[in-house]
Amino acid sequence: xxxxxxxxxxxxxxxxxxxxxxxxxxxxxxxxxxxxxxxxxxxxxxxxxxxxxxxxxxxxxxxxxxxxxxxxxxxxxxxxxxxxxxxxxxxxxxxxxxxxxxxxxxxxxxxxxxxxxxxxxxxxxxxxxxxxxxxxxxxxxxxxxxxxxxxx
Amino acid sequence: xxxxxxxxxxxxxxxxxxxxxxxxxxxxxxxxxxxxxxxxxxxxxxxxxxxxxxxxxxxxxxxxxxxxxxxxxxxxxxxxxxxxxxxxxxxxxxxxxxxxxxxxxxxxxxxxxxxxxxxxxxxxxxxxxxxxxxxxxxxxxxxxxxxxxxxx
DNA sequence: CTGTAACTGATAATACTTTTCAATTAGCAG
DNA sequence: CTGCTAATTGAAAAGTATTATCAGTTACAG
Numbered sequence: 506x507x508x509x510x511x512x513x514x515x516x517x518x519x520x521x522x523x524x525x526x527x528x529x530x531x532x533x534x535x536x537x538x539x540x541x542x543x544x545x546x547x548x549x550x551x552x553x554x555x556x557x558x559x560x561x562x563x564x565x566x567x568x569x570x571x572x573x574x575x576x577x578x579x580x581x582x583x584x585x586x587x588x589x590x591x592x593x594x595x596x597x598x599x600x601x602x603x604x605x606x607x608x609x610x611x612x613x614x615x616x617x618x619x620x621x622x623x624x625x626x627x628x629x630x631x632x633x634x635x636x637x638x639x640x641x642x643x644x645x646x647x648x649x650x651x652x653x654x655x656x657x
Numbered sequence: 658x659x660x661x662x663x664x665x666x667x668x669x670x671x672x673x674x675x676x677x678x679x680x681x682x683x684x685x686x687x688x689x690x691x692x693x694x695x696x697x698x699x700x701x702x703x704x705x706x707x708x709x710x711x712x713x714x715x716x717x718x719x720x721x722x723x724x725x726x727x728x729x730x731x732x733x734x735x736x737x738x739x740x741x742x743x744x745x746x747x748x749x750x751x752x753x754x755x756x757x758x759x760x761x762x763x764x765x766x767x768x769x770x771x772x773x774x775x776x777x778x779x780x781x782x783x784x785x786x787x788x789x790x791x792x793x794x795x796x797x798x799x800x801x802x803x804x805x806x807x808x809x
Numbered sequence: 810c811t812g813t814a815a816c817t818g819a820t821a822a823t824a825c826t827t828t829t830c831a832a833t834t835a836g837c838a839g
Numbered sequence: 840c841t842g843c844t845a846a847t848t849g850a851a852a853a854g855t856a857t858t859a860t861c862a863g864t865t866a867c868a869g
Contacts, residue, residue, distance in 0.1 A: 523835050523846060544825085559849040564826065580732040581793075585825065597792040603801025619771050624794060635796035639749060641733075642776060644787035646753040646760075675815060675866050696856080711818040716857065737856060815866080822859070833848070839841085 509536040509590060513575045520573060530555045531566040535576055541587035541607040579607065599633055608633075661688040661742060665727045672725060682707045683718040687728055693739035693759040731759065751785055760785070 513532045514524055522528075534550040535542065542550070548563045567588055571578040580586050581600050589609065599608040608631055620638060628635045665684045666676055674680075686702040687694065694702070700715045719740055723730040732738045733752050741761065751760040760783055772790060780787045 521846095525835070525847065527848070557849085561827085561850080562848060565847085568827095597794075599794045599796070601798040601801055602795050603797050606798050608798075620792070623792075627794060628796075632799035633794070633796045634802055635794045637795045639793045639795070640772070640775075641750045641752060641791045641793070642779060642785070642787050643752050643754050643789045643791070644780075644785045646756065646758050647784035649753055649756050650786050677816065677866070679817070709818085713819085713858085714817060717816090720858095811869090813866105813868095815864105817862105817864070819862095820860085822857105824855100824857075826853105826855075828853070829851085831848105831850100833846105834844105835846080836844100838843085 507533070507536055513570070516573065516575055517569075522569070527551075527555065527558050527562050528566050530558065531563055532570070535570075535588060536590045538589075539609075541579055541589045541609075543585050543587050545585075547588065581605075581607070599627060599631055599635075601633070602636070659685070659688055665722070668725065668727055669721075674721070679703075679707065679710050679714050680718050682710065683715055684722070687722075687740060688742045690741075693731055693741045693761075695737050695739050697737075699740065733759070751779060751783055751787075753785070754788070 510529070510532050513536070514529060517528065518524055530551045531547060534547050538550070544560070544564055544567055547567065548558070548560045551558055551563060567576070567578075570576040571588065577589050577591050578586050579589070579598065581598075587607065589607075591609070597610050599610060601607070610627060610631075620640065624635050624638060627633065662681070662684050665688070666681060669680065670676055682703045683699060686699050690702070696712070696716055696719055699719065700710070700712045703710050703715060719728070719730075722728040723740065729741050729743050730738050731741070731750060733750075739759065741759075743761070749762050751762060753759070762779060762783075772792065776787050776790060779785065
């Protein structure tokens with residue numbers, strides 16, 4: 506088991522969840538890939554080493570891992586989300602509008618650099634031709650700050 | 658008809674599409690709201706003044722408008738996209754993780770400011786408690802630059 | 810006004826995800 | 840190690856979002 510697998514599985518245990526072979530397999534499928542994978546892709550990957558696993562179990566596990574913020578869930582175009590290792594915090598995306606490929610980048614220097622500088626640097630490093638950028642902040646609006654967890 | 662409606666409808670005509678009452682109604686529903694609306698919400702809004710319109714037509718119109726980049730399509734959590742007036746270019750989002758509300762902000766000063774400064778400013782202006790940010794660049798990866806439009 | 814290609818709406822089909830529930834199993838107590 | 844119990848699994852069904860099909864209708868160029 507890779508160290509990254511272990512981090513996730515022990516976190517599951519710490520939260521009181523059982524460590525089933527199916528869950529381990531899903532975790533491993535995610536951590537062993539650099540790419541963002543759809544639920545179906547993860548299901549197919551897991552099925553190779555773990556035939557008989559249900560797609561339902563994959564969905565359940567992904568939902569659980571995403572809720573615990575042990576993996577990163579991404580919604581771009583298309584009509585299904587994709588998942589990758591790592592938390593969603595300070596972890597950013599470079600999305601290809603041609604093939605849908607997603608490359609992640611960490612950006613500790615976001616504090617120092619502005620977006621346009623970063624765009625140039627990323628383009629050089631990744632070979633992407635960058636056409637657009639989207640900046641999205643997540644948080645709680647004024648109303649939801651007052652009414653805690655009512656609609657969550 | 659509002660000026661913003663007219664911009665969109667004339668653009669449709671310019672592209673060779675017919676200007677049906679249904680299309681105008683969908684356009685109006687979008688431009689007359691500040692919020693990001695789901696296809697179903699748009700359908701319900703349009704149905705008030707235009708009973709009998711089909712949900713299918715709403716979907717088709719949204720897809721068309723988004724392709725022509727006359728409206729902005731957004732995928733966040735949940736399981737359906739939402740649409741709002743304005744193009745997607747340099748137009749950013751503040752998403753409430755409590756109620757799903759989306760506030761847009763334009764950011765011409767993204768060039769001058771770094772993300773952390775911007776976060777502080779937005780938080781003060783909007784009243785949001787900002788917990789996280791996601792920066793997403795869109796473009797074409799090296800392969801897709803070489804093989805134009807093969808998979809688009 | 811007329812013809813025609815584009816558009817609409819109903820139905821059906823497809824895709825993705827969640828619910829339900831009986832059978833199984835991880836992990837604890839002894 | 841053995842048995843217990845609640846959590847988990849997988850199959851089937853249901854639910855939700857979206858797209859395809861197609862006959863009838865309509866915008867608009869001429």
